[in-house]
Amino acid sequence: MSAPLLEARGLCAFYGATQVLFRLDLSVVAGGVTALLGANGAGKTTTLRALCGMVRTTGDIRLGGQPIMGRPIEDIVRLKVAHVPQGRGTFVRQTVAENLQIGAMSRRDHAAIATDLERVYGYFPRLFERRRQQAGTLSGGEQQMLAVGRALMLRPTLMLLDEPSFGLAPRIVAELFEIFRRLNRDEKVSMLIVEQNAALALDLADEAYLIETGRMVMTGAAATLRNNDSIRRSYLGY
Amino acid sequence: MELILHQVLAGLATGAIYACLALAVVMIYQAIDGFNFAQGEMAMFSTFIAWQLIQWGVPYWAAFFATLVVSFMAGIIIERALFAPIHNAPVLSHVVVFIAMFAILNSLAGFIWDYNVKTFPTPFGSRPLLGNGLISSHDGGMIGVTVIMLVLLYLFFRHTRIGLAMRAAAANPESARLAGIRVAWMIALGWGMAAGIGAVAGMLIAPVVFLEPNMMASVLLYGFAAAVLGGLTSPGGAVLGGFIVGVIENLAGTIPYVGGELKLTIALVIIVAVLVVRPGGLLGQRIVNRV
Numbered sequence: 001m002s003a004p005l006l007e008a009r010g011l012c013a014f015y016g017a018t019q020v021l022f023r024l025d026l027s028v029v030a031g032g033v034t035a036l037l038g039a040n041g042a043g044k045t046t047t048l049r050a051l052c053g054m055v056r057t058t059g060d061i062r063l064g065g066q067p068i069m070g071r072p073i074e075d076i077v078r079l080k081v082a083h084v085p086q087g088r089g090t091f092v093r094q095t096v097a098e099n100l101q102i103g104a105m106s107r108r109d110h111a112a113i114a115t116d117l118e119r120v121y122g123y124f125p126r127l128f129e130r131r132r133q134q135a136g137t138l139s140g141g142e143q144q145m146l147a148v149g150r151a152l153m154l155r156p157t158l159m160l161l162d163e164p165s166f167g168l169a170p171r172i173v174a175e176l177f178e179i180f181r182r183l184n185r186d187e188k189v190s191m192l193i194v195e196q197n198a199a200l201a202l203d204l205a206d207e208a209y210l211i212e213t214g215r216m217v218m219t220g221a222a223a224t225l226r227n228n229d230s231i232r233r234s235y236l237g238y
Numbered sequence: 239m240e241l242i243l244h245q246v247l248a249g250l251a252t253g254a255i256y257a258c259l260a261l262a263v264v265m266i267y268q269a270i271d272g273f274n275f276a277q278g279e280m281a282m283f284s285t286f287i288a289w290q291l292i293q294w295g296v297p298y299w300a301a302f303f304a305t306l307v308v309s310f311m312a313g314i315i316i317e318r319a320l321f322a323p324i325h326n327a328p329v330l331s332h333v334v335v336f337i338a339m340f341a342i343l344n345s346l347a348g349f350i351w352d353y354n355v356k357t358f359p360t361p362f363g364s365r366p367l368l369g370n371g372l373i374s375s376h377d378g379g380m381i382g383v384t385v386i387m388l389v390l391l392y393l394f395f396r397h398t399r400i401g402l403a404m405r406a407a408a409a410n411p412e413s414a415r416l417a418g419i420r421v422a423w424m425i426a427l428g429w430g431m432a433a434g435i436g437a438v439a440g441m442l443i444a445p446v447v448f449l450e451p452n453m454m455a456s457v458l459l460y461g462f463a464a465a466v467l468g469g470l471t472s473p474g475g476a477v478l479g480g481f482i483v484g485v486i487e488n489l490a491g492t493i494p495y496v497g498g499e500l501k502l503t504i505a506l507v508i509i510v511a512v513l514v515v516r517p518g519g520l521l522g523q524r525i526v527n528r529v
Contacts, residue, residue, distance in 0.1 A: 077418035089413030091406055102406045105399065106418030150417065 003065075005030040005158055005190050006051070006081075011059040013043075013050040013214075020046050021214045023059070028158065033184055033191045035205035035222060037198050043214040044194040045086055048160045051192075052076045052083055063158070078106050082151035086162040088143045089150075092136030096127055099135045099146055103153030113153070120149040123179055141172035148176070152183075159183075161193040165200060173197075177204055202226045245488040251377030252446075253484020254384040258439030259454075259461030260468065260476035261387070262432040267470045268408040269428035270321065272332050276339035277436055278458030280316075282451060283343050284309040284437030285444045286351050289358055298361050302441060306434050313433025317426040325422075347451040358444035380442045387438065388477045395473070404428060460487070460505075467509050469522025478520060483509070 004027035013021040021043050028034045038044050050057040052073050061069045063079055073083075082103075091099050100120060104113045121128035124145045130138060135146060144164060151159055161180070165173045177200060183189045184204075195201035202208055202222045210218035210225070218231060225231055259277065266274040274280075284305050291301035320339070324331050362379030395401040406414040407424035414421050439461075440454065447453050460483050468479025483505055490504035512520065 073415050074418050074420050077416065083416045085413065085416060089410060089416060091409050091413065093409055094402075094405065098402060098405075101399070101402060102414070102417050102419070105403050105406070154418070 003030060004028060004062075005032075005064060006192065007062045008051060009060040011047070011050055011057065011061065013046050014056045014058075015046075019214070021050060021057075024209075024211065024214075024216050026209050026216070026219075028190050028192050029206070030157075031184070031188045031190055032207065033180075033193065033205045035198075035201035035208040036192060036194045036211065037201060037208060037225075038211040040196070041213070042211045044211065045162055046214075047211070048083065048162050048192070048194055051160065052081060074106070077154065080154060080157040081160065082154045082156035082158070083160045084147045084151045084162060084164065086166065088147040090135050090138070090143045090146060092134065094135055095132055096135050096138070096146060097131040100127070100131075100149055100153050103150030106154065112155070116153055116155055120152050123152070123182075124149055141168050141176075144168060144172075144176065148179070156189060158190045158192070161191060163194055163196060165195060165197050173200065180204055199226075241492060242489070245492050246485055247373040248377070249485030249488035250481055251373060251380055251484070252488065253464075253481035254377075254380040255439055255443040255446075255457060255480070256460040256464040256483050257384050257477040257480025258387065258435060258442065259457060260464035260480045261391070261473055262436040262439065263461055263465040264468075264470055264473055264476040265428050265432035265435065267465070269404075269425045269432075270332070272329060273336070273462065274432070275333070275336040275458075276343060277432070278454030278461070279340050279343035279347075280309070280313070280433055281436035281440035282454045283347055284312075284433070285358065285440035285449060285453075286347050288437075288441050289356060289444075289449055290351070292359065298359060302361075305437050305441065309437035310430040310434040313430040314426045316433070317429035321429070322422060322426070344451050351451075353450055356449040358441070358449045360445040364445075376445060383438065383442060384477065384480075387435065388473065391473055400427075456502075460484075463506065463509050467512060467519055469519025472519070472521040475519055475521030482520075 006028040008024060008026050011021055011024040011026070012019060024047065026034070026036070026047075036044050036047060046055060049055045051061060053071055053076060054073055057069070059069065060067065063076070063081065068076055068079065091102060094102070100117060104116065107113055126142055127145060127149055130142065135143065138146060148164070164176055168176070180191065180193075181204060184191060193201050193205065202225060205222040208220065208222045208225045209216060210231070218225065259281065262277050262281070263274065266272070266277070287308055288301050288305040291304060292298060296304070316339070320335055321332070324335065360376040360379070362376045365375045367373050367375045367378045395405060403414070403419045404424045404427060406417065407419050407421040408428070411421045443457060444453065447457070461480070464479035464483045465476045466479070467482060468475030468477070486508055487501050487505040490501040516522070
């Protein structure tokens with residue numbers, strides 16, 4: 001087992017005076033995929049936001065051994081962490097091509113950016129067809145592909161994926177998860193994936209965490225969680 | 239016929255000023271989603287700085303560009319010092335600060351340079367430009383500078399990375415931060431550019447309306463009207479709106495019995511009528527968003 005790429009110890013998060021995360025410990029292995037599961041309102045999205053400093057947070061967060069707690073999100077992005085937010089974060093008035101350029105905005109290596117644009121179009125030919133279209137006119141599935149494409153333009157080492165399957169047709173979801181699998185296998189992109197669709201996420205992940213109202217209730221290998229009937233019935237709902 | 243042609247050309251000339259100011263208004267509106275009521279006073283203050291430099295013997299164009307740089311930096315400083323801290327405050331807090339800035343800049347200019355009307359030089363001269371003195375060379379210069387500025391802004395926003403970063407920061411700040419864009423600095427940059435554009439507008443109109451602390455009062459109203467008419471999301475619309483407001487205002491003045499007194503009213507009535515039909519303004523972007 002290799003060293004953790006991302007490691008959080010005693011992670012707490014607050015909305016105003018209300019504490020919503022309670023001393024979570026979690027890690028993502030370099031080159032691995034970790035799933036973060038839980039019901040609606042369990043704090044999955046908040047955990048992702050806490051990891052990149054978008055909510056008030058206490059605890060210790062390390063990326064590649066380096067503390068990143070309290071760093072602004074713009075700096076964390078420059079450490080090659082790409083956050084694909086819930087709701088996709090599309091720049092609706094900009095074209096598809098401009099949306100992808102925005103994803104590479106923190107980079108200076110112009111030649112490599114051009115290569116990466118070709119790579120993203122390779123993964124998502126649909127985006128190439130629509131590159132001159134206003135991004136707001138894309139379908140939900142296409143906008144999710146665009147969000148992933150924008151994240152890839154950073155050439156990330158770690159992707160934080162927030163409910164990528166949300167609201168999408170099963171065929172599109174399958175396509176998207178196949179691309180995640182390829183990214184992880186071929187390009188060694190590590191991932192922390194938040195999902196309501198537990199079966200899907202456990203299929204992709206090596207390790208999994210289960211949280212309930214801001215507290216960690218279960219951690220383990222994804223296969224263990226997948227094969228444990230009582231966990232499946234009580235927490236994962238399938 | 240000659241009269242109408244004359245009024246249209248004169249309207250284009252004043253319209254160029256409204257267009258400049260409308261451009262500045264649109265720049266800040268894009269960045270913070272609010273009207274900068276102090277835009278005119280910032281422009282006036284910049285013009286006084288240029289005047290002071292010229293008084294000290296600095297050549298016109300040197301003073302012009304020095305003022306541009308000073309205004310740009312002042313715009314950034316004002317944003318960082320006053321507006322960044324209240325970024326998340328309710329919109330009324332912004333309005334109060336805008337109004338305070340209006341009053342402060344106005345009295346400060348009066349305090350430093352007094353309220354006597356001053357003449358301001360034009361680099362374009364005031365020779366008749368087209369036959370029969372339909373339009374003066376200064377009018378021509380104003381129109382030219384406005385068009386050049388619009389073209390430069392267009393090229394900046396469409397074809398540079400930082401222009402795209404500024405558009406992204408304005409459109410979706412949170413998503414822009416997730417892409418690593420330093421949104422706070424993009425807003426400050428927008429303020430700097432708006433202050434610079436306002437300074438140009440002030441320096442161009444000062445030879446026509448003369449320099450004094452209240453010189454921008456009516457111009458600002460027309461500038462706002464132009465920005466809204468053109469569509470607050472569109473720099474091109476702001477310039478188009480500026481020219482239209484200028485021409486309508488001047489033509490309305492030639493209608494018998496209406497004359498000079500009601501020309502402002504007529505201009506505003508037409509603007510309201512346009513907005514009733516097209517609430518987003520003439521070139522305001524209609525955003526298509528599928529869910």
